[in-house]
Amino acid sequence: MLNINITNFRKNIFKILKQTIKYNEPVNISTKEENVVLLSEEKYNSMTESLYLSSMPATKEKIIEGLNTSLDDCISESKVAW
Template identity: 55%
Template sequence: MFTTNATALRRNLFGILEQTIKYNEPVSVSTKEGNAVILSEDDYNSIMETLYLTSIPGMREKIIDGLATPPEECITEDQVSW
């Protein structure tokens, strides 16, 4: 995580934002009042999706089970009737 203070952030805002977006590296900004974190939109959306999915009862376990299932044990397209 890249760390900066509010003064340096103001001086280099555009460059810091570009780097955050390009490399998906969060930026920690320290101020007198506390700290803040700047994330790329992709990272933010990923966090929100993870929070949503893990809020569904039983979903976490289904995801873990799915990750442990070998691809050859998954349903193929010819087994699905749309």
């Protein structure tokens, strides 16, 4: 995560925005009062989708089950009916 103060952010706003979009790297912008985090739209959408999926107990359990499944116990992709 890039950390930058508000003054330097203002000086380099277009460069920082392009980098944030290109690399999906969040930017922490510090001000005298509080901080702000800048995200690319792709990163934001990914985070909201993850939160949505994890909010459904059955879906969350399936994801955890999949993460804990050995690759040896999985079927090959060629056998999956799409």
